[in-house]
Each structure stands twice: as C-alpha cells, then as structure tokens.
Amino acid sequence: MASNQHPPEKMMFQLTLRRRGISDQSVLRTMEEVPRELFVEDADRSDAYRDSALPIACGQTISQPFVVAYMTEQLQVRKHHRVLEIGAGSGYQAAVLSRLAGQVLTVERYRRLADVARARLEKLGCHNVEVMLGDGLNLPANIGPFDRIIVTAAMERVPDNLIERLEVGGVLIAPVGPHQGVQTLVRLTRSQTGIERKELVDVRFVPALPGVAREL
Secondary structure (H helix, E strand, C coil), X not given: CCCCCCHHHHHXXXXXXXXXXXXXXXXXXXXXXXXXXXXXXXXXHXXXXXXXXXXXXXXXXXXXXXXXXXXXXXXXCCCCCEEEEECCCCCHHHHHHHCCCCEEEEEECCHHHHHHHHHHHHHCCCCCEEEEECCCCCCCCCCCCEEEEEECCEECCCCHHHHCCEEEEEEEEEEECCCCCCEEEEEEEECCCCEEEEEEEEECCCECCCCCCCCC
C-alpha cells in the first residue's frame, strides 16, 4: 500500500536513500511502498519522510529511514527467510521486513508499543508478522532458529543465546556499543566453522533493556 499523502517528500525520501548508497531495488521499492506516516506520532506526520529519527511512545524512537533501509539491505532478506526482530517499536521495521521475508517475529518489551504495532501491521495486511510481548534478551528456548536476526536497540555485546538462534548461513545485525553514546552496527554471519564479524557504520540507538516493562 503506497501513500500519496506527501508526494514531494516521498520523492526526496527516495532520492536521499539512493544518494546515501542504498542500491538494492527491492529495498528501495519496499521503502517507497510502506507508508511511514502511519508509524509516527500524529504530531510528527509532517516530518515522517525526513531522514531523521522521531520519538514514539514509551521513550523510544522510530529509526531514521536511511538506517532502516541500510540495515535491511545488509540483512539480504529473501522470500523464504524467517526473520527475528528484537525491538518492535512502532512496527515500521517489521512492516518493511514483511514485504521481503517469508515470516517475521518481532519482540517488544513494552505492551503499549506491541499492541499499537500489531494493530498497524494488521491494518496494512502484514499477515506474515507476529508481534510478541517479551524479553528480547531472554527468549524462550523453543523460539528459532532464524535465517536473519535484526536488533533495533543498542547492545553492549551480542549475547551468545541470540547468535545460537541463527541458522548456518544466517545473518545477524545489531548496534553494539555503550548504551549512552555511539554504537557500531555489526554484521555477524554464521558458517559451518564459526562466526564472521564485520563492522559497518556508526549509529545511535536507544538501549536494549532486559525484562518485560512493568508499566506501559
């Protein structure tokens, strides 16, 4: 479902992604089709297609479009893939992934965010996405394995129990570094012989926190 609410802004939105190096046509097409204005707060709708992060409920943010597109491109998602997202937030990243993957499981620790994201995704017809209220740092043992894992909150280190949920040939992308400050986006690829690590770009994400939030 493409949105025609802000055609000039959407044209600049696409141009900015291309200028910043996003070249995967399926990612660019998906970024154009998913209506970002439906995933931001009402007061921020006029800024939905600006290349910047925006605040959402529970003290969280919706990532800037370039970061969403870049992380998605680096994941190299295919239609047969099962994808795990840690940090549903607004649901925007899951909506993007839903058009590229076979199945998406997105985990959110804030009930309010999980409920709103689920409603938005259902409204858009993203029927291959499951939104789960839970602790993304301590998932039940029966969840997984996955072909792709994306973490949308800062981790001081990627926990082994998350890496272990990757299929052989699987890819995990996460912002790794101090909770306060700059993190580095890290791409981990699992092979038969171990884990290959590649550092990508510097980013800023809200911290990944343990447990399910008691409020909100």
